[in-house]
Amino acid sequence: MIVDLLKDLVRAMGRYIRYHTTRIFNRKQEVRMDTSRRPASPADPAVATPALIETLSNQPGLDAAYERLVQWPPYRENGPAQEVLSDSLYQMWTTLPRGHKWTHYFGIYQTVFGPHRTEPLRILEIGVFGGSSLRLWKKYFSHADTVIVGIDIEPECIQFDAPADGIRVRIGSQADPTFLKSVVREFGPFDLIIDDGSHHSSHMIASFNHLYAEGLKDSGIYLAEDLHANYWLPWRDSRRSFLDMCKELMEHMHGHYQRASLAAFKVGTSGQPMSVLEVPLITTMIKEIRVFDSIAVIYKTRREYIPYYLQTAD
Numbered sequence: 001m002i003v004d005l006l007k008d009l010v011r012a013m014g015r016y017i018r019y020h021t022t023r024i025f026n027r028k029q030e031v032r033m034d035t036s037r038r039p040a041s042p043a044d045p046a047v048a049t050p051a052l053i054e055t056l057s058n059q060p061g062l063d064a065a066y067e068r069l070v071q072w073p074p075y076r077e078n079g080p081a082q083e084v085l086s087d088s089l090y091q092m093w094t095t096l097p098r099g100h101k102w103t104h105y106f107g108i109y110q111t112v113f114g115p116h117r118t119e120p121l122r123i124l125e126i127g128v129f130g131g132s133s134l135r136l137w138k139k140y141f142s143h144a145d146t147v148i149v150g151i152d153i154e155p156e157c158i159q160f161d162a163p164a165d166g167i168r169v170r171i172g173s174q175a176d177p178t179f180l181k182s183v184v185r186e187f188g189p190f191d192l193i194i195d196d197g198s199h200h201s202s203h204m205i206a207s208f209n210h211l212y213a214e215g216l217k218d219s220g221i222y223l224a225e226d227l228h229a230n231y232w233l234p235w236r237d238s239r240r241s242f243l244d245m246c247k248e249l250m251e252h253m254h255g256h257y258q259r260a261s262l263a264a265f266k267v268g269t270s271g272q273p274m275s276v277l278e279v280p281l282i283t284t285m286i287k288e289i290r291v292f293d294s295i296a297v298i299y300k301t302r303r304e305y306i307p308y309y310l311q312t313a314d
């Protein structure tokens, strides 16, 4: 009885917090809107709507020739490729205990993280295990003020909490919004978020949903790894994989083109003000999505401008 009452109370508090967070976040978005501009016509006749697309030719996509089966690789080698062996981050990682990683990730980390290596960063890594990657990031990112925060569901991971070294650890689930909020409140918002946690599809998607808007800075980078686990059991535990969600993000990144056609993007040239479009919130928050073998990287931004189409003189 008392337990049920407590559960109801916790649920009501969750709803209250969610309601106010959304309200505050939406208000921030509204303030930025210039309502003096003309809204785009809600029914732009040149937009290919989903209903219209349904009626078009059902032409197959990729040519079947690309899908014919081949023997791969043409030769077999034991151990990582030469380019991995000569990678400085891989070499650094091999000196640290209790690591387990796919060796092709190091080149990807260098590509994505390299440009930010010397900046003072707040980094969140989901999945601590033996503390290997926390130590790796602390060595790799060279700024003295950089803080690496690890979260893990296993209580013993708290042993890697080392405030004096700029490494912090908190215990909880990556799928628990209340826990994630408390981590963001304590250490965030973050410049980089790395998901190397449970690799369950439902958890990966939940973490992204709970962290992307409030937990990641506007210029932040969200990197999710081991996407291949979503092809395997027991990690695939939801209909959508993380990669499926990335495909949704790619579509949403182009949300403005789904609501207005070319004329809306070049009206400025004829002296008319640019249209205001109604787009999903996420359309205004994605700069770039990169997909590598088993790693997806979502670059966040606050898109202040709709792309502008311009023609120079003939």
Ligand SMILES: C[S@@+](CC[C@H](N)C(=O)[O-])C[C@H]1O[C@@H](n2cnc3c(N)ncnc32)[C@H](O)[C@@H]1O
Pocket: 098, 099, 100, 101, 125, 126, 127, 128, 129, 130, 131, 132, 133, 134, 151, 152, 153, 154, 172, 173, 174, 175, 196, 197, 198, 203
């Ligand atoms: C692949 S290991 C992390 C390895 C670490 N990043 C490294 O490279 O050294 C995955 C970790 O995720 C943790 N984990 C599993 N389920 C989790 C969950 N729901 N929330 C947070 N962490 C979880 C596991 O306890 C495990 O320590």
